[in-house]
Amino acid sequence: FSGRMPVLAADLPAVVADVATGTVLYAARPLDAWRPASLTKLMTLYLVFEALDSGALGEDDLLTVSGRAAAQPPTKLGVSAGSQITVDDAATALIVRSANDIAVVLAEAIAGDEPAFAELMTFRARDLGMERTRFANASGLPDPGSVTDARDMALLARALIRHFPEQADRFAARGIHFDGRLLPTYNGLLTGYAGADGMKTGFTCASGYNLVGTATRDGRRLIGVVLGATNRGARLAAMRGLLDRGFAAGAGQGPLADLA
Numbered sequence: 001f002s003g004r005m006p007v008l009a010a011d012l013p014a015v016v017a018d019v020a021t022g023t024v025l026y027a028a029r030p031l032d033a034w035r036p037a038s039l040t041k042l043m044t045l046y047l048v049f050e051a052l053d054s055g056a057l058g059e060d061d062l063l064t065v066s067g068r069a070a071a072q073p074p075t076k077l078g079v080s081a082g083s084q085i086t087v088d089d090a091a092t093a094l095i096v097r098s099a100n101d102i103a104v105v106l107a108e109a110i111a112g113d114e115p116a117f118a119e120l121m122t123f124r125a126r127d128l129g130m131e132r133t134r135f136a137n138a139s140g141l142p143d144p145g146s147v148t149d150a151r152d153m154a155l156l157a158r159a160l161i162r163h164f165p166e167q168a169d170r171f172a173a174r175g176i177h178f179d180g181r182l183l184p185t186y187n188g189l190l191t192g193y194a195g196a197d198g199m200k201t202g203f204t205c206a207s208g209y210n211l212v213g214t215a216t217r218d219g220r221r222l223i224g225v226v227l228g229a230t231n232r233g234a235r236l237a238a239m240r241g242l243l244d245r246g247f248a249a250g251a252g253q254g255p256l257a258d259l260a
Contacts, residue, residue: 013030044106044138097185128155151225151256154256224246
């Protein structure tokens with residue numbers, strides 16, 4: 001991992017693919033190793049949704065916030081140690097507010113502690129064909145053990161959409177009501193692109209501004225991944241251009257899983 005951050009949007013690692021077929025419509029540097037930042041939380045959500053499907057968790061279950069979870073740095077929901085949050089609110093807060101404290105709450109509920117949860121995340125990534133991704137924590141906070149690429153993130157986004165269609169509304173949420181407050185989403189794509197319906201932002205100094213986005217037009221749904229933009233505006237502009245390119249594309253470049 002070089003840590004190099006591209007200056008121009010044309011240089012950014014990026015993938016756009018069709019959700020229904022998995023066909024790649026455009027890719028640039030799709031296998032470049034990159035820090036996932038809060039895109040990590042997409043895998044945290046995958047495991048939460050699995051737990052909901054299996055009955056290991058229920059949406060109305062109350063989870064108690066540990067001292068370790070409450071002590072996580074921003075971005076966070078700001079829950080205090082000993083307080084409780086439902087699984088339903090926790091999952092939505094993870095998407096809308098990219099809450100690092102809530103990522104740890106969910107990790108501890110599923111695996112007992114965050115390191116064990118991170119091992120499970122990487123194991124599940126391999127199951128999904130994410131060959132180059134490793135997760136060191138549930139939030140995406142900086143850690144040298146966390147790495148991904150644009151192709152793997154597109155695979156994860158497609159798996160979330162296809163395996164858990166009942167969770168789609170969470171990714172399209174433009175805010176969350178919590179503790180008497182309405183907290184807006186950090187995902188500017190939802191209000192800045194016609195047909196946008198998800199998914200997740202991410203930022204650390206090492207990763208730059210990352211985004212996995214989805215949009216639907218005329219019954220066709222696409223996934224876009226942009227890594228390493230220099231600011232939020234550049235990230236949104238790059239994603240809009242990427243999705244426009246995907247919707248205008250004819251024949252694709254082959255299956256997402258075969259990108260090399």
